[in-house]
Amino acid sequence: MNICFWGVRGSIGTALKNSEVELKIEEALRLGVKAGLREDSQVSAFMQELPWYVRQTAGGDTACVEITAGDERLIMDAGSGIRPLGLKLIQDSGGNPIKVAILLSHTHWDHICGIPFFVPGFNPRNTITVYGAHSNLEERLRDQQDSRFFPVPLPSTFKVVQLSGNDHFTVGDVEIETIPLKHPGDSFGYRLTHNGKTVVYATDSEYKDLSTEALKPFVDFFQSADLVIYDAQYTMVENVEKENWGHSNMFTGIDMAIEAGVKRMVFTHHDPVCDDKRLGDFFQKAEEYLRMYAPSGGPLIYLAYEGLGFTL
8 A cells, every 4th residue: 555645734824934944944044054065066065964854844735644445546635635636646647537535524514625626626537536424425525615605516427326434345356444533523433444454544533531441432433544544633731621522643643653563653634733844843742642651662653744755
């Protein structure tokens, strides 16, 4: 399986501000002076040594992850990140029909707002199948493109498959299971298995009760996964301050990943108020926490950013 992140923000799209760009440039110049740069030939190597938050950005598009498994292409959520993904699919198709399955965790806007801008969906030669467990799923998607809110209706190219929330089904030769998550208005996680490799997509979930008994269904769902994509929008303190808002934190994710024997965990659904520096600081604390509680091993952990990719 190949996994690529196209949108990693939660709640609302978050463009990089001019002031943030200027701070990155200022910090890079300051570090360049400190490093004693004198020649153009030194710049490339110096760039690679810059802190992550100076050299890169997590990105501003909302939830969207592409998973390619054999002949199947599955798209986890349809936030604004699905717009550039759609353009890339057209570019790579060579004019041939495109076939994709979109698996929705839920229908909050940050997870479906890219559908009206998913260009492959407007070509009747393509096959776009949308899966989701919320009631009246097709009606919800059509309402988003009602003429009061958007000038173009949902095309007939989109075929909707209504799930129940505790499903076990297949897309091609990809086995898929679902699980209800803890989120206002409900959210659902997906466990995808193909050729002995497993990816879990579990965004928009809050774990208020941290007892072993309460976490067991989720730990079981994560069990031995090769990669878990996990909502860590908040810090531990914010999880208390924003109780019932439906999100989690990196530390709780690490605890469950250790218990479940997860191999890799990616933290995503970044809060729109967090700039790259703050995200980097949070992730550094998570790395320290992991070293403290799993000194002899534990999962590999990653901070999601647009363009991050894995091959399993």
